Amino acid sequence: MIKKVVPILIRRKAQTLEILAFRHPLAGMQLVKGSIEPNETYENAAIRELFEESGLIARDNPKFIGSLVLKSTQQDWFFYYCEIDQTAPDTWTYFCLDDGGLTFEFFWYSMHEEPSEDWHEIFKEALTFLRTFFDTHKK
Incomplete structure (x- = not known):
């Protein structure tokens, strides 16, 4: 089964309650997500993917909040709540x-x-x- 990490930023x-999202120029609106490299922890993968796709630097030790096996693809997504030290703007673009x-917008x-x-399904x-x-945990 394919596994992905999804770093989540909330404000x-x-x-x-708002979540960080972006518009992919070829594939519509999305959340940051990505693959886990060989020998990489899921936590480090979440931090890396957030930086690679948005330019934002997450603090160490993001919090695992759960996983979801997607009905359509059977991929297993692992969600990590991340925090950043800077204040992210309302909108920005990142190459x-x-x-x-x-x-990405x-x-x-x-x-x-x-x-x-x-939004893709x-x-x-x-x-x-x-x-x-987040409704259950009132973050």
Whole structure:
């Protein structure tokens, strides 16, 4: 089974919980996620993927919050709650080396907003999982 890490950044804006998301120029709106390298811990993979895709540097020891086997792909996604020392802007672009180099457009997405058709089904599944987690744990 393919395993992926999903580093999660959350912020509270007014009374709304928001999650870091981005628009991929070829594949719509997404959450940061990526592969675990050989001999890499899941925690380090989450920190690395967050930096590679967004430019943000997570603190050491992100907190594992759960895993989800996606219905559509049977991939096993491992979610890690990350914290950063800097304040991330409301929006920004970041050039990522994925697929030969792509510019990702980052933004904060309300956890309780229903995802539009711009979101791929696998990320809609992930958002439902995360919404349930944060509603239960009141982060």
